[in-house]
Amino acid sequence: MDRHHLVPRTFKGRAQFPIHKICHRKIHSVFTERELFKTYHTWEALQAHDEIRTFIDWVARKPPEFYTSTATSNAKKRR
Template sequence: MKPDSPSDPLCPLCGRPLGTANIDRHHLVPKSLKGREQFPIHKICHRKIHSVFTEKELLRTYHTWDKLRENADIRTFIDWVARKPPEFYTTTATANSKKRK
């Protein structure tokens, strides 16, 4: 495995290098709500976002990286995942009981 180079792209949520494994694409405005722009993001970071927020919450409040990072649940996750290598992935709890707004 080659070391990360300064030119490696960074995850817009956690700030770690993206690496080459376990990469997803995130729509800041959900695709189902007419969002078009996509961003590469770690799969674990992407799953965390969708386990915390409904699509309507993403549209109304959390449609920027700064707003996402300001959320306490996301901030706790970022602090935890910061110590993991870019390729790290584990399943994340999904919030099946979260309210659909």
């Protein structure tokens, strides 16, 4: 388990929430800190994003101890 700040610490976020390590890595591979701060600072907003929703559906079929490295999203690389 990791701890995720819905509002990034860079932007003075304080509240932390437990999240599976692979899910935490995926969130940070898709979004910049600024995107997390401006748009994706709620669980609902994160889950509504197509790439995150697809990932959640995929990882939900894996055993709890499943882990693999997470590549940075091509969309994030182009920013």
